[in-house]
Amino acid sequence: MSDSAASNVPEPTPLEVFERLAWPVPTAFAGALAGFRFEQGDVLFREPAAYDAVSDAASAGGTALQVLLPKRSGRATPTDAEGDRRTALWESEVVLERVDLAEGASETLTTSQGRLLMTLWTGDEDWLRSERASPPVPLAARDLAGRLEEAKRTFVKGWKTRRGVGFVFVVDLASDASRTKAAAIEDALAPLGKLRRLARSPERAGVSEPERFHPALEVRGLAVAGTSEEEVQAALRGALYGGAQKDGEPEDGEATADRFSVSRHGLMIVLGAGD
Secondary structure (H helix, E strand, O other): OOHHHHHOOOOOOOOOEOOOOOOOOEHHHHHHHHHOOOOOOOEEEOOHHHHOOOOOHHHHOOEEEEEEEOOOOOOOOOOOOOHHHHHHHHHOEEEEEEEEOOOOEEEEEEEEHHHHHHHHHHOOHHHHOOOOOOOOOOEOHHHHHOOHHHHHHHHHHHHOOOOEEEEEEEEEOOOHHHHHHHHHHHHHHHHHOOEEEEEEOHHHHOOOOHHHEOOOEEEEEEEEEOOOHHHHHHHHHHHHOOOOOOOOOOOOOOOOOOOOOHHHOOEEEEEOOOO
């Protein structure tokens, strides 16, 4: 191949994966990860190189897990299920073909969606074996949101003594709705001044029992220098408030209760107040 021909070959696109997982699970599996439902035809590789379309997966070595059941559904995966529904999804059956790519050997395993996720999360394939006790369902975004006060010190330290206001909130990287909301928050605060953005896993955020939280969750903070709580609250209200004024209701500022609450969406922190 000539040098000119070689220069026309596009560079491979870097594989985007979930960082808290030991296995390199592509972000394309966000719905499956959030909803505890990997389906027929899904193939997961232990080595990132095996996902490269121009490579021979066997040459990359490692393990491949191909989902045989459940059958692929036409419904959207329920990523916001609660309580018993989350538990049912977590414990639901999945049939896999486990392939040793180097040896070419394979075996069929019947396990649960929860055990599959624990394998991807920890890298420990023994989770696929039924002899181990069933793993607990990971805590969800709303549970992590209840621990934001525990993360306050980490973010204040990360922003040092930057004067202004910080806003800390939870993002579920496996949820389209959560990522969209996070983008709306950032867009709302950007006009107030230069943003300083920090993102921390539950472990790095300093919350208690971080290993109990779903691996797609992160705590994100945005700091705006030289602004006030009132300005930040007004910007967030414009982006996040779902209430709409009805005909005949008073305008803002008149005798009407403002139902918007910043604390429902995250934690506001006044920075540099003790300097």
